[in-house]
Amino acid sequence: MPFDFYDSELSQFDDIQRRTQRLGLTLARVTNIKDPENKNRVLCKPVAADDDKTVLETEWCDVIQPLSGKSAGTFLFPCVDDLVLIGYLDGDMHCPYVIGGVWDQKTPAPYTIKDGKNTEYSFKTPTGTEIHIHEEKEKQKVEVKTPKGTSLEIDDEKEQVVVQDKKKKNTITLKLKEGEIEIKAEKKLTMAAGNTKFTLESGGKASLEAKGDVSVKGGSIKGKATGDLELNGASATVKASGKLTLKGASADLKGPAGVNIN
Structure with missing residues (x-):
């Protein structure tokens, strides 16, 4: 061979x-x-x-x-x-x-087991996006975080869900036990459904826009303006099944086509 x-x-x-x-x-x-x-x-x-x-x-x-x-x-x-x-x-x-x-000194683990208790579970990317689970009896918590600090937290102990930015200036909080929902925006909050839009601005301005009918109904309704109160429409009707009272320091009734009082 x-x-x-x-x-x-x-x-x-x-x-x-x-x-x-x-x-x-x-x-x-x-x-x-x-x-x-x-x-x-x-x-x-x-x-x-x-x-x-x-x-x-x-x-x-x-x-x-x-x-x-x-x-x-x-x-x-x-x-x-x-x-x-x-x-x-x-x-x-x-x-x-x-x-x-395998973790080592060059690529260390994101968490360390302490006191022989394993309460932290995590899926974390190299850039810092993370799904973190805290598994402690009656204090369970799930958190989703991004590198810039935006987070979604589901807290079993507090019975609430919170979405917020890093500085907590824009938040949505669901208080499940109390049955409450709280929404905070640093500059402007807009809620929309189709062509209907409700907007709140940090400067104090609020607006409601709708292409269809807008109705307000309640046991009693009160409205107050610290400045002028102005209502405009192609036609306007004020009706009361009981007594109707209009008061003012002075009152003017004007109608280019005339004014009828019965």
Whole structure:
């Protein structure tokens, strides 16, 4: 048998050793996530060989997900420099898989277990978008936060839901126990349904616009203006089933076509 056959086999074996020290479970650092075939694969390099230039990257690794299906499932993908655990299917160096992520000093965990109690659960992206669950008896809380501080908080202890900005100048609060809803806006609050719009402004102005009828009904209705009170319409009717009283320091009744008093 030609010696060049053995040289070829030894060369291939050396290449396997350079790619990974052993074909088992190995800690590795992600080096590349730009898959040329767009198959959501990554390249990794064993951490034991960080300073060894002779150890090559793995081949393209598939990333295992908790759930996968046709255009469905979870999509949790590592970033470059993340520490991961990789393994090889049936010990084949050509079939590497990323099994999961591992925290270390370079990529620390977002929370730390204290006093042997695990009360914090979190899904957090590298830029800071987070779904955080506080799991403490009778104090359960779910919070969704963005990097700029916008948040949605569902508090089981307070029995309320709050949406707010970082400075808490714009908030929506649902007080579930009291049956109350409170909305605050720093500058302007608008509520609309189709062509009907109700607007409140921070300067004290309020307006109601409707293309259809507007009706106000109550046991008693009171209105007061610190300045002028003006009501305009193509026609106007004031009717009382009982006594009608109109008072003023002075009173003028004007009608270009005449005034009738019966």
